[in-house]
Ligand SMILES: [Zn+2]
C-alpha cells in the first residue's frame with residue numbers, strides 16, 4: 001500500500017478474511033500507522049510480506065469502483081519514480097481534498113448555480129490555423145500520442161485552434177484536458193470554453209471550495225463532463241478515453257509544483273499521453289527552450305501561427321540606453337526623457353499607459369554612507385524594503401517589519417541613504433510629473449485585500465485610471481484596448497539573477513509586456529529602459545524574434561551544459577544551525593564524489609542566492625546528468641546517511657524551475 005508520507009517504499013498490511021472480497025487495486029483503505037490511522041492506497045498484492053509483524057487493514061473505504069484507475073496508478077507511479085517522491089504523495093496530489101481525507105461524499109452547502117452562457121460557434125479559421133488543425137485532427141482520430149508545439153504570437157488565435165481540436169475529440173467520443181496557468185484562468189477564459197461546449201465542461205481551480213472541486217471531479221469521473229479545464233493539478237482529471245491534452249502557455253513556471261511531489265504538469269502531460277495515446281498541444285508565444293529544442297529535433301511537431309488576428313500590427317518597441325541617459329542627466333532619473341515625453345503625449349490625447357517594474361516597495365536598499373552598513377532582515381539574508389505608504393521597512397520574504405533607523409546601528413552616523421527603485425517610488429514619481437493623471441498601483445502589496453485585484457483591473461478597463469503601475473501581475477492576459485503605451489522602467493531586474501534561465505525569463509517577460517500595447521485599433525508603442533541594451537534577450541524581444549533568441553540561448557545552454565542538454569537534480573539542505581547545514585552539505589558532497597561510476601557532474605555545495613530565509617540557512621548541491629532516474633538512484637544511498645539527522649531538512653527537486 002502507498003500512504004501520503006515522504007517514505008519511498010510500499011507498506012505491507014494483511015487482509016482480514018471479512019475484507020477479502022472488498023480489497024481491490026486502486027481502492028482506499030484505513031490502515032493503522034503507529035498510533036495513528038491513515039488513508040492508504042492499495043497498489044498491489046503479495047503472497048508473502050517482505051517484513052515481519054504486519055498489521056491488519058482496518059476497513060476498505062471504497063465500496064464500489066476504485067477511486068484511482070489503472071491509468072492514474074501508472075501515471076502517479078511514474079511521477080514518484082521520476083520526481084523522487086513517494087507513490088502515496090503522488091496519488092495524494094492527483095485526488096481532490098475530501099478523498100485524500102478518507103471521505104466518500106462532500107456536498108457543498110451552496111452548490112454553484114449553473115451559469116448561463118451565450119453559445120458561440122466556430123470562427124472560420126485563418127489559413128495558418130486551418131493547416132495546424134488538419135494535422136492535429138489526424139493525430140486525434142488515429143489515437144496517436146503526437147506532441148504539437150503551437151508557436152503563435154500573442155493575439156494570433158491559439159485558443160481557436162484549441163477549441164476546434166477539442167471539438168474533434170468530442171465528436172470521436174473522446175475527452176480532453178486543458179491546462180491554463182492559474183493566473184490566466186479568469187472568468188473570461190472559462191467562459192470561452194463554456195460558451196462553446198456548455199455543460200460538458202468541468203472547471204478545476206483553486207478559487208473553488210474543496211467540496212465544489214470534488215463535485216467537478218465527480219462529473220469527470222462519472223463521464224457527465226468530458227472536458228476538464230483547470231490549472232496544474234487538472235492534469236490528473238479522472239477522464240476516460242482521453243483524446244487530447246492542451247497546455248496553454250506551456251513555458252509557465254507555475255506548472256511546476258513547489259512541494260512534493262515536485263512535478264511539472266507539462267511533462268506529466270507528455271507521460272499521460274504516452275500511456276493513453278492522446279495527442280498533446282503545447283501552446284506558447286515564447287516556448288520554453290526545452291520544448292522548442294525538441295521541436296527543432298523533430299521529437300515534437302512544430303506548428304507556427306505568425307499572423308495576428310485582423311492583421312493587427314505588432315507594437316513598435318524603442319529601447320532607451322540608461323547608461324547614456326545617466327551621463328546626460330545631472331542626477332539619476334527614473335524616467336528617461338523619451339518615456340516622460342511619451343507619457344505626457346498619451347495623457348494629452350486621453351489615452352492609457354501601463355508602467356512595468358518587477359520590484360515592489362519604495363526603496364529596495366537602505367545603506368549607511370559612512371560605514372556601508374545595509375539594513376537587512378533579522379530572519380532572512382535580504383535587504384529590507386522601505387514602504388512609503390506605511391513608512392515602515394518590510395521584508396518581502398518573511399514579512400518582518402521594522403521602523404527605518406534614524407542612525408546607523410553600526411557606526412551611529414546619521415547619513416543614511418535610500419536606494420533602489422520599487423513600484424511605490426515609480427508611483428510617486430509619476431504623480432509628481434503628471435499631477436492631473438489618475439494613477440493606480442498593482443502589486444502584491446496593493447492587492448493583499450481580497451477582491452482588490454479585480455477592482456483595480458475593472459477600473460482601469462473603464463478608464464477610471466490613466467496610468468497603471470505594476471509588477472508582472474499586469475503583464476498577463478488582460479486586453480485593454482485604450483492602452484497605447486507600455487513602459488518597462490527597468491528590463492534588467494530579471495536579467496541580473498544568478499539563474500541559467502535569467503535570459504529566457506527576461507525575453508518572455510518583455511514579450512508579454514509588449515503584448516499589452518496596441519490591443520485595440522490604435523497601434524501600440526513600447527519603451528524599454530535598460531542598462532544592457534545589447535543583451536540578446538533584450539535585442540531579440542524588441543524585434544519580436546523568438547527564433548533569433550532561441551538560436552543565441554541554445555548556444556549558451558550547450559556551452560555550459562545546462563538543460564535541455566542535461567537534466568538537473570537539486571538537493572536542498574535547510575536548517576536553523578548554519579554549521580550543521582554546511583557540514584551536512586559537505587558530507588553529502590564527499591560521499592557523492594567518492595562513489596564510483598557516477599552518472600553525474602556535481603556543482604557545489606554552495607549557499608543559495610538568498611542564503612537565509614525565515615531563520616533557515618539554505619545550501620544546495622546540483623547534480624547534472626542525462627537521466628534523472630539514474631541520478632536519483634545514485635543519491636538515494638548518500639541521502640539515507642543524512643536522513644533523520646536532527647534539525648536538518650533535505651529535499652530533492654528534479655528539473656527545478658528556479659535556482
Ligand atoms: Zn512590500
Ligand SMILES: [Zn+2]
Nearest residue numbers: 368371408411
Ligand atoms: Zn554606518
Ligand SMILES: [Zn+2]
Nearest residue numbers: 377380395398
Ligand atoms: Zn525576512
